[in-house]
Amino acid sequence: MPDTIRLDAADTVVTAIRALEAGHPVEDTATTGLIPSGHKIATRAHRSGEPIRKYAQIIGYAATDIAPGDHVHTHNVEFRNTDADYEFGTDLRPVAPASGDTFMGYQRENGKVGTRNYIAIVTSVNCSATAARQIAAHFTAERLAAYPNVDGVVAFVHGTGCGMAGDGEGFEALQRVMWGYAKHPNHAGVLMVGLGCEMNQIDWLLDAYGLKQGPLFQTMNIQNVAGLRRTIEMGIAKVEAMLPLANAATRTPCPASALKVALQCGGSDAWSGITANPALGYACDLLVAQGGTGVLAETPEIYGAEHLLTRRAATPEVGEKLVSLIRWWEDYTARNRGSMDNNPSPGNKAGGLTTILEKSLGAAAKGGTTPLTGVYKYAEEVRATGFTFMDSPGYDPASVTGQIAGGCNLVCFTTGRGSAFGSKPAPTIKVATNTEMFTRMTEDMDVNAGEMLTGGVTLEEKGRELYDLFLRVASGEMSKSEAQGLGDYEFVPWQIGATM
Incomplete structure (x- = not known):
């Protein structure tokens, strides 16, 4: 060696x-x-x-x-800011033909496909977080034993929703997150819980997105119900009524084209861009060949590599949208007296990454080689198939929250330093970049991409291993982070704008 x-x-x-x-x-x-x-x-x-x-x-x-x-x-x-001459569509490679792969998923009435079957408690504001958590906590494993097709009752709570402007980037991003989780295919039922006087009104969301209440979609406000205790009692009753309906859902064969995978990395090291990220990119290419979708995110972590992605833009408009995100982030960091090079973190640097340019060149490899078909706002529904990009910060919980809100029903997360991350309702697959860390954190890591360095495993072999794991986890096999219960505290909507 x-x-x-x-x-x-x-x-x-x-x-x-x-x-x-x-x-x-x-x-x-x-x-x-x-x-x-x-x-x-x-x-x-x-x-x-x-x-x-x-x-x-x-x-x-x-x-x-x-x-x-x-x-x-x-x-x-x-470090110096990038000054690239962007080309659009000059590196468009053909997508391989599909072979008709399938997985066992939950076919929803709207045509979307879930990989899990949860009931979600979604809050509009921090003030309703305790109510949501206590409603969800009532549904222990013992109480859910009678509903084997329900994966759990999960509270999605956050620290914002008030003290913010009632329009603009921050408000719109939060509304997109709430809508995305309310309509996510991995949710069989949804209960939205608010306080009543917050800026982020549930009724506004219903009007803006045309959401209709029914047996599997309910809303309530603490102030209207007359207090916390009664809200918790009523919320428990509403979820109890949903459980038999949610349990009626069963897995059926679904095409791999229904998979929408969040491509994510965290706790990166120098091996991320050499082993795990290219392997994930190869798996993404295999998924795209099936008509599926890969969603790359973390805009600060493509900074310095974005010119490689614009060359893969399916249209000039797609490429220009990506460049406009880069310009927004340069302005965002400058007006907050920061630098794009504030990322990488101390742990990234200890692992050998020196600048954001180096980190980004490795991170972009998660997107494989196929054409870039769409660029989306944070938490915006990803409608294009193929390889796509979503604007988000590099902070993993906030980034994944946006990808899941955009419709991702599976997450693949590469890490070199070792990241204790998981997500709900979309399960996270963890990929170690090096064998030493995989051995040390074997309870947390699903795949060892370090074998590409130490075991003679090829990029193609490791990418195929990852893609096959996509299908198994999508069919119900638990990832290691999922088995450990991670995901209840990783719902973190990106807060943009002033807190007032």
């Missing part, structure tokens, strides 16, 4: 596969100091200000002169 990996002949750095001592031979040079595993080594001299390349792309600029064999990281690399 080699000690380093070179990703492209044009790269000016290589990555250490294991920790290397000073003086260790590396290509035509030798290390000038200790190099941690996953970190970069210069293979040629860089003068101060000269670009540093990995993935055949610029990941930063030398902050000082860098000698061959030097450790290349935050101490000698500087």
